[in-house]
Amino acid sequence: MTCDFVQIPGGGTAIVCSTRRRQRCACGRPATRLCDWKVASKKSGTCDVPLCSQCTTSPARDKDLCATHVAAYADWQAEHGIPQQQLELPA
């Protein structure tokens, strides 16, 4: 569990403790996004693997995929006869 000392807008401070707020990517960097691949079995409906800006792959604006689902996405494209586009990799 991590605890953060946060400033409350308008004055004052609070300590916020959470096991979920500071997620880390598999590489160890702080995660700034989650995999958006649709997973029906998950409560949230998406994969939600935490990803950092270095490890994500964005097939579309505001969409992020983990390494596993980049492969699944490529398979999906092939299955549907969609020409494989150059995936936009983060710089």
Ligand SMILES: [Zn+2]
């Ligand atoms: Zn990473």
Ligand SMILES: [Zn+2]
């Ligand atoms: Zn994923």
